[in-house]
Amino acid sequence: MSMDLTFLGTGSAYPSPHRGASALVLRTEGECWLFDCGEGTQIQLMKSQLKAGKITKIFISHLHGDHLFGLPGLLCTVSLNCSPTQPPPCVDVYGPVGLRHFLRVALELSGSQLLFPYAVHELEPTADQCPPEGVLSPKVTQSSDSLHPQERPGRTICLDPESECYSLFEEKQFAVKAFRLCHRIPSFGFCVQEHDRPGRLNSQLLRELGVRPGPLYGQLKNGETITLENGRVVKPSEALEPDIPGRKVCILGDCSSLLGEGGQRACRGADVLVHEATLSDGHRERAVEHGHSTPSMAAAVARSWGVGRLVLYHFSQRYRPASLQKETQEEDDVLELQRQAEDALTGTGTDVVLAEDFLTMTIPLKRPQHGPGSGENVC
Amino acid sequence: MSMDLTFLGTGSAYPSPHRGASALVLRTEGECWLFDCGEGTQIQLMKSQLKAGKITKIFISHLHGDHLFGLPGLLCTVSLNCSPTQPPPCVDVYGPVGLRHFLRVALELSGSQLLFPYAVHELEPTADQCPPEGVLSPKVTQSSDSLHPQERPGRTICLDPESECYSLFEEKQFAVKAFRLCHRIPSFGFCVQEHDRPGRLNSQLLRELGVRPGPLYGQLKNGETITLENGRVVKPSEALEPDIPGRKVCILGDCSSLLGEGGQRACRGADVLVHEATLSDGHRERAVEHGHSTPSMAAAVARSWGVGRLVLYHFSQRYRPASLQKETQEEDDVLELQRQAEDALTGTGTDVVLAEDFLTMTIPLKRPQHGPGSGENVC
Numbered sequence: 001m002s003m004d005l006t007f008l009g010t011g012s013a014y015p016s017p018h019r020g021a022s023a024l025v026l027r028t029e030g031e032c033w034l035f036d037c038g039e040g041t042q043i044q045l046m047k048s049q050l051k052a053g054k055i056t057k058i059f060i061s062h063l064h065g066d067h068l069f070g071l072p073g074l075l076c077t078v079s080l081n082c083s084p085t086q087p088p089p090c091v092d093v094y095g096p097v098g099l100r101h102f103l104r105v106a107l108e109l110s111g112s113q114l115l116f117p118y119a120v121h122e123l124e125p126t127a128d129q130c131p132p133e134g135v136l137s138p139k140v141t142q143s144s145d146s147l148h149p150q151e152r153p154g155r156t157i158c159l160d161p162e163s164e165c166y167s168l169f170e171e172k173q174f175a176v177k178a179f180r181l182c183h184r185i186p187s188f189g190f191c192v193q194e195h196d197r198p199g200r201l202n203s204q205l206l207r208e209l210g211v212r213p214g215p216l217y218g219q220l221k222n223g224e225t226i227t228l229e230n231g232r233v234v235k236p237s238e239a240l241e242p243d244i245p246g247r248k249v250c251i252l253g254d255c256s257s258l259l260g261e262g263g264q265r266a267c268r269g270a271d272v273l274v275h276e277a278t279l280s281d282g283h284r285e286r287a288v289e290h291g292h293s294t295p296s297m298a299a300a301v302a303r304s305w306g307v308g309r310l311v312l313y314h315f316s317q318r319y320r321p322a323s324l325q326k327e328t329q330e331e332d333d334v335l336e337l338q339r340q341a342e343d344a345l346t347g348t349g350t351d352v353v354l355a356e357d358f359l360t361m362t363i364p365l366k367r368p369q370h371g372p373g374s375g376e377n378v379c
Numbered sequence: 380m381s382m383d384l385t386f387l388g389t390g391s392a393y394p395s396p397h398r399g400a401s402a403l404v405l406r407t408e409g410e411c412w413l414f415d416c417g418e419g420t421q422i423q424l425m426k427s428q429l430k431a432g433k434i435t436k437i438f439i440s441h442l443h444g445d446h447l448f449g450l451p452g453l454l455c456t457v458s459l460n461c462s463p464t465q466p467p468p469c470v471d472v473y474g475p476v477g478l479r480h481f482l483r484v485a486l487e488l489s490g491s492q493l494l495f496p497y498a499v500h501e502l503e504p505t506a507d508q509c510p511p512e513g514v515l516s517p518k519v520t521q522s523s524d525s526l527h528p529q530e531r532p533g534r535t536i537c538l539d540p541e542s543e544c545y546s547l548f549e550e551k552q553f554a555v556k557a558f559r560l561c562h563r564i565p566s567f568g569f570c571v572q573e574h575d576r577p578g579r580l581n582s583q584l585l586r587e588l589g590v591r592p593g594p595l596y597g598q599l600k601n602g603e604t605i606t607l608e609n610g611r612v613v614k615p616s617e618a619l620e621p622d623i624p625g626r627k628v629c630i631l632g633d634c635s636s637l638l639g640e641g642g643q644r645a646c647r648g649a650d651v652l653v654h655e656a657t658l659s660d661g662h663r664e665r666a667v668e669h670g671h672s673t674p675s676m677a678a679a680v681a682r683s684w685g686v687g688r689l690v691l692y693h694f695s696q697r698y699r700p701a702s703l704q705k706e707t708q709e710e711d712d713v714l715e716l717q718r719q720a721e722d723a724l725t726g727t728g729t730d731v732v733l734a735e736d737f738l739t740m741t742i743p744l745k746r747p748q749h750g751p752g753s754g755e756n757v758c
Contacts, residue, residue, distance in 0.1 A: 013456075014421065014455065015419075015452075017422055017426050039418055039421070039449065040418065040419045042394065042418070043395065043396055043418075043419055046396055047396050063490065064489055064491075065451060065455050065489040065491060066452075069448070069451055069485070072444060073393065073394075073400075073418040073444050073445075073448045076444050077392075077393040101488065102484060102485065105480065105481060105485075106444070106448070106484075109442050109478075109481045110443055110448070110481075111443065111563065111564045185490045
C-alpha cells in the first residue's frame with residue numbers, strides 16, 4: 001500500500017507568500033489525513049496534487065492560530081465543491097479541548113451548512129501540560145449544548161495513565177495515538193502505526209509439499225494450520241514468510257520538550273519523525289522561552305527514539321526556502337538548520353530532511369521482518 | 380490628499396490561487412481601512428505594497444466565511460510584526476452582531492495576545508433584513524461577559540429610522556455610514572464620505588484689494604469676514620474659490636438587492652461604487668437565489684445612484700482573471716461581465732472597471748464646485 005507525506009505549510013507563527021502556515025497530509029490509498037490546518041491551507045491544497053475532498057480525518061496538534069485558523073474555511077470549501085449526491089463520509093477531527101467550541105462558533109456565526117457530517121473528538125490535556133497562564137478557562141472551552149446541524153457527537157479522550165498515551169482510534173490498517181508535549185498551550189504529538197501484515201506464502205515450499213493454489217492457501221494466509229491428504233500437517237509459521245512490519249509515522253506539534261513517557265513509548269523506531277525546528281541552535285534560549293525547539297533538540301528526540309528519518313519543519317519565517325535564498329546569504333540560512341541536526345545525529349544512521357511547502361515524501365514498505373527489530377525499508 | 384483603493388481578493392465563496400477571498404483596502408494618507416477579510420487576506424497584504432500595520436479600521440460586510448475567516452489571523456500577524464514600543468493605536472472593527480463573539484472566541488481559544496487594543500462595534504440588523512433561516516439565535520451571537528484582554532468596549536449601532544442608515548463615525552475628514560442589503564444573512568454596504576473642503580483663496584482679487592499674505596488670509600480661510608484699513612469689507616465668500624467637494628466611495632457586501640432607502644440616500648452621486656457581480660446575467664435566477672447580483676443588477680444600482688464609476692468584484696471562481704483566460708475561452712469569460720454592465724449603463728457616462736487581485740485605483744480630488752451638483756473629478 002502506498003503511503004506518502006506532503007507538506008502544505010512549513011512556516012511558523014503565520015502564513016507568508018513563501019511559507020504556508022502549518023499543514024501536512026499523510027496519504028494512503030484513497031484517503032488523506034490532514035495534520036494541522038493553518039490559515040491558507042485550502043489554497044495550498046488547491047496548488048498541490050492532493051484533493052481536499054479526500055480528507056477523512058483531521059488532527060489539530062494545538063489551538064494556536066497558525067495551526068487552526070484554516071479549518072472552518074477548509075470544511076466549507078470541501079462542502080461547496082463536493083458532489084451533493086456523493087458527499088464525503090463523516091470527517092473526524094481530533095484535537096485539544098476547545099476545538100469543538102471553536103468550530104461550532106465559526107460555522108454557526110458564518111451560517112455555514114456542510115453537505116457532510118463531522119465530529120470533533122477532544123483530547124483532555126493534563127494539568128501539568130502547560131504553564132498556568134496557558135490553561136483555558138472552562139468558559140471558553142465549553143460548547144453550548146446544541147450541536148451544529150452537521151455535527152455528530154464526538155468523544156472526549158483522556159490520557160491512559162499506563163501508556164501515557166491517548167488512544168485515538170484503531171482500524172483495519174492503522175492505530176493512531178497521541179501523546180503530550182510541552183508548549184505554551186496544550187500541544188500534542190501523533191503516532192500513526194500501520195499494523196504488521198502477514199508475509200507472503202512460501203510458494204516453493206508449498207509446491208514441494210504438493211499443496212496447490214486454492215482454498216488451502218487462503219487458510220494458511222488466515223493463520224490456520226492445515227492437514228494434507230498424506231497426513232502432513234502444515235503450520236502457517238512454516239508456510240508464510242516473515243511478517244511485514246507496519247510503518248510508523250510520528251508528527252509532533254509545537255514543543256520545547258516531551259511530557260512523560262508517552263512519546264517515547266509510542267514512537268520508538270519510527271520510520272519518520274516530523275519535528276518542529278523553529279529557530280537555529282544559536283537561538284536556543286529564545287526558542288525554548290517561546291515553547292519551541294531547535295534542530296539539535298529535534299535531533300536529540302530522533303536519537304532517543306531511534307528513528308529512521310527526521311524531517312524538520314515549522315521554520316521561523318526568517319528562514320526563506322533554500323531556493324529563494326541569496327547565494328551570499330550567511331544569516332538565517334535554512335540549510336544551517338539541516339547541518340545542525342545532522343551534526344547532532346552523526347553516527348546514528350538517521351537521515352535529516354528539511355521540509356519545504358509542497359515537498360512530497362514517499363514512505364516505502366518495509367522488508368519482511370526476519371528477527372526482532374530487523375525490519376528495514378525497501379528502498 | 381491622496382486616496383486609493385486596492386483589491387486584495389476578488390473571488391466569491393472561497394479563496395483560490397488565482398482569486399483571493401473578499402478584501403479591499405481604502406488608503407488615505409497614512410491610514411488603511413480594510414473592507415472584509417476573507418481567509419488569506421494577510422498573505423495577499425504581504426504580496427501587495429500595503430502595510431498591514433497601517434490598518435486602523437476594519438469593516439466586515441457580513442459574517443460569511445469568505446469575508447470573515449481571515450480576521451483573527453490578520454490581527455495576530457499585525458501584532459507579531461509590530462514594534463512593541465510603537466504598536467498600532469486601537470483597531471476599530473465594524474460589522475454585524477455576532478462579530479464580537481467570533482473574534483473573542485477565536486482569540487481566546489488560540490491563546491492570542493495582541494500588542495494593541497481593539498474594539499468591535501456591532502451593527503444591529505433589522506428583522507426584515509434576511510430570510511427567517513438566516514437569523515442567528517441569540518445563543519450564538521451573545522458574547523460572554525468578559526472582554527478579551529486587549530478588547531475595549533465597542534458600541535452597538537442601531538438603524539436610524541429617519542435616514543435608514545447606521546452612523547458608524549464622523550471624524551475630521553470623513554463620515555462613514557452603513558446601510559442594509561438583502562442577502563442570505565444580514566449584510567451591509569458602507570459609504571465613506573469625505574467632507575467638503577474650503578476652496579483656495581482668490582489671490583488675484585486679494586492683491587487687487589491690497590490684502591497681503593498674512594493673518595488676514597488665515598481669517599478669511601477660517602470663514603471670518605475682515606475689514607481693511609480703507610473700510611472695505613471682504614467676505615470669505617468673495618475671497619475664496621468654491622468649496623472642493625469631498626469624494627464619496629461606496630462598498631457593498633454581498634447582496635441581491637437593497638433594503639430601504641438608506642443606500643440611495645447615502646450613496647447618491649458617489650465617485651466610486653464597488654458592487655458584487657458573482658455570476659453573469661445569464662445566471663441571474665441562480666444568483667438571486669443565492670442572494671447575489673449580476674452585472675446588470677449592479678449597473679441598475681449605479682444608474683439609480685448616478686455614480687461616476689462602477690467597480691465589479693466578488694466573481695465566482697469560475698471566472699478566471701482575464702490574464703489567465705485562454706484565447707479561445709467563450710464560457711465563463713470575465714470580460715463578458717464587464718460588457719453586460721457597460722451595456723446596461725449606456726448613455727450614463729458611468730464607467731465600468733473589473734477588479735482583479737492587486738488592482739490599485741486612485742480616486743482623484745474633485746474640481747471646486749461652481750454650482751450645486753457640478754463637482755467633477757480632476758482627471
